[in-house]
Amino acid sequence: MKKARMFPFERNRYFYGKLLTVRDFESEQKYFNDKRRLLNRLLFGSGVLAGMQVVAVDDKTITVEMGVALDYLGREIVISAPVTLKLSMIDGFTNNEYKKNVYLYVAYDEKGREPVHSVGNSSVRGEETSEYNRFLESYRLYVKEEAPAPQSFEHDGLLEDIVTIYQDQDVRVTQRMPKFANPGEVLDVTLVVEKTLQAPRVSLSLAYTAEGFDPLGKDGNLVKFIEPGDKQDTEYRLSYSVKVQDLPGTTGKLTLNAGSVELLLGDNRVPIDHTVRHSIDIISEPVEERITKVWYERSLDQAVEGYADRDVCLAKIGLLQLGPTYMIEQVERVPFGEYIPNASLARRLSRSGKASALHRFYAEARAYDLEYGSKPELDVVYHPERNAFEFTLGIPKPQTIQDEMATGYVEVPLDPQAKQGPRFFSRGKRNYVTDEIVHGLGEGQVTVVVGLEEVPDSQAPVGSGGSKVYFGETDVFKDTEYEAELPNISFGTLIYPDKGSFRIGMKLAGSATGTSLRIRWWAFKKLPEGSRYPVADLRKAVDEAAAGSDNV
Template identity: 80%
Template sequence: MKKARMFPFERNRYFYGKLLTVRDFESEQRYFNDKRRLLNRLLFGSGVVAGMQVVAVDDKTITVEMGVALDYLGREIVIPAPVTLKLSMIDGFTNNEYKKNVYLYVAYDEKGREPVHSVGSSSVRGEEMSEYNRFLESYRLYVKEEAPSPQSFEHAGLMEDIVTIYQDADVRVTQRMPKFANPGDVIDVTLVVEKTLQSPRVSLAFQYDTDGMDALSKEGSSVRFLEPGDKQDTEYRMSYSVKVQDRPGTLGKLKVNAGNVELLIGDKRVPVDHAVQHSLEIISQPVDERIMKIWYERSLDQAVEGYADQDVCLAKIGLLQLGPTYMIEQVERVPFNEYIPNASLGNRLSQTGKVSSLNRFYAEAQARELDFGSKPELDVVYHPERNAFDFKLGIPKPQTIKDEIATGVVEVPLDPQEKSGLRFFSRGKRNYVTEEIVHGLGDGQITVVVGLEEIPDREAPVGSGYAKVYFGSTDVFKDTEYEAELPNITFGTLIYPHKGSFRIGMKLGGGTAETALRVRWWAFKKLSDDNAVLTAELRRAIDQAAAAAANED
């Protein structure tokens, strides 16, 4: 479809007795073909319409399924039946280097069919001549071993600013950023690392400078990429975000200086000898409107023939080198998203709506432990300059049993009796019951052992080795070197299994000169199978935390 044939369109005018020649019939076909292809090109674009999936059959063979596509001149490409080919037999494949990615393309191709004897040509030239009776509108598959430039695709240059940070035969690092944005928008800058499967692990770190935009990451303007060690792929993408300043009508810039780039391929540090810079137009009108305006203001020559020499890429095929040969390790279908969407499906999808970038926000969360029994806490701080929320959640510690024993001390004051100088329990009673004691082992049955602790030095710290604890009756030590200075006391315990607590009851066997008694207790509990007991208090804490988070939302 050349420009001379594209416009103005001419069609045959038929009248009675008209002499029809080859020129008239060719003009008839050209009229309908060129007009249809022009509308295909302008209305639908180029790419795969349906089918044409590429599948690896074995280590060296692929199958291309039947399907339909439109090329960049609007011509229909039809693969009427699945075709299976060895990769080495496809045009463009070379055997000099197997550690690579190759790109499978499909192109429109016309082929002559049904050769027949040409009577007219024989009478003119004097020898027997033949001509093709039909043209078969077919296709051609071929391979390119160089990755296409990201800017070579029709819509990429319209919507994105794409720069190349580094490129060699095995690795290419590019970065993409939108070309237009509104003030206050949060936009993603995408780092794309493309490599062959057998290339060493890639890592990249750099600092960037901005004008008209603010970094949103906690790391500021630092970016770091490290290829995962647990997966093998030919392309990796990583995004970081910046916020556009309120400067409509100006040009925002994001620059990466060569001196701020550290690129490692395996253990080898690779120098990056040039700076790259993105440009972003900060506009007041909606971005979609601006892009559509540029699209419709292009010339007809640009619309029809701007990408005439480009074909549709069906697959990126990753190869592994195995000694003197190769194997197909990976097939990525339509790697550059050259698809033609169905119009009715696109309409349905457009009705689902989309979230504006103005409504996007980022959340960062921190959690800290609170003492068991505390109420959950939730603090939220909003950072408008980063469109970010900081959530700080305080969660009470679960009552996990890591040991089957708990211990504690109860101080019991004694009141003096008049004249005698001896001391007894409050109000002269010889029985005393403590307040409720929470042992910390959770609900359920426990065993409590109680003893009377004697510390010659009252200021000595607990566990210092100076304390003695008497269990049972102290009378058994009477008239021995171990005789206690403490009175004889009978103990009892009252357990509350459902509450995780208990009380200690005491009966004083006589008077004592001590001003207070120090009662040491031990609580024992048999561990459950998972060594943890989730108490009712913990369940309530979790419910309260969930309710608090819901209220904040």
């Protein structure tokens, strides 16, 4: 039944004395079957009605649960008992390449049952023959190793304009965009990256040109996708938004020119040498009305035969290659959404408030930090599938660097014979003041604490002790196990609040040995409440950003 000629309908007419032959009984069955299947096809479409879940039992075996589905000719497919099969034993599976995704389909199938002796045929042929007494309306499972074309799905082709950017045996990159749009509407353009589990990491960047659309987002017409390194998926989606211009009755175009797309598979750059173009009708009437009109204006042949060679895909199975064999890593059930919803349930859902929610808008917001001194940033993206605006606000950091505390050290040479640097505490000089030190906490009052750091010898054995910092007079530890091998030095600090800097003054109280001293300092600053970013300034910054943004 590759051709879906289920019409016109011709019904048996019975009368007394009519000779009933095989043709009459076959016509009787065909009449009821074809009419029911035509209505199934036009009223319900195709897909899974219930059950038929696919589960991985082990690394090489799957189970298909009981269930019911309708195929693209309206024929009922019933799996009456769970079936467990090794993947390699299913029709269509080949062993030439294990690093791949495979697609499990279910198809309608009829099988003969109850063979019986055929009296009529034996009298004609002169030999004993048999015929099947019953037909079992059954099913057939098989595997395809090529992904179906996205445009081949009935409703997808009606609702979306789908183009293929790149495709090989391991990776396919497509882009989807609604077929119809109203002026002023914000549309989501969706990049879909499909890949095998062992394919190299995918990264993609593109620059598009648009006629009839205005780019939204801080990156303008630039779009980038980098596959997350911590995930292991076979499909990724990235959406970016454009705004429809006020040009009803025209056709908008979004184009990816050859050379404007950079695709990397691992470290290998894949050239894209063809132009990809979306064509979108910009219309005044509601989009739902136009889609409904196109749906009902299709011909009967298109409605019935357009997908007659298609079966229902139950699962996408991701395989990993393990040496000379394979293992099942992932099973994605009904990957192309081929479900038939229950009409009663759909009606109840529409009455439960979801339909009225379509007339409401929702807001989602998040904030991120910008460098100090940057201008605030505001980006708005509209998600039509859930009527939500996503606000992203970039707020400059406060004047401080990281915290209200900073630290550092100063190296002070002691050796009067040092070849480089000033000769501190030499020739009887016992006082020294450092150059200005910028503490990094900005202007204002700070408190500076200074200590003398003893750094262990790099040749000392492991476990002999780490560095120590002495505050105040070091001679208080004299004649104890904590005695410092450092001179006794008094410290003072000179703060410059208007400059955000300070100096350290030192006085040597005794003899000094060694070549240098390390002076460790800590600066502390208590910020007044609310000084990181005043609310009034923040509101002003947000207002300025919103006034200058085309996204609001």
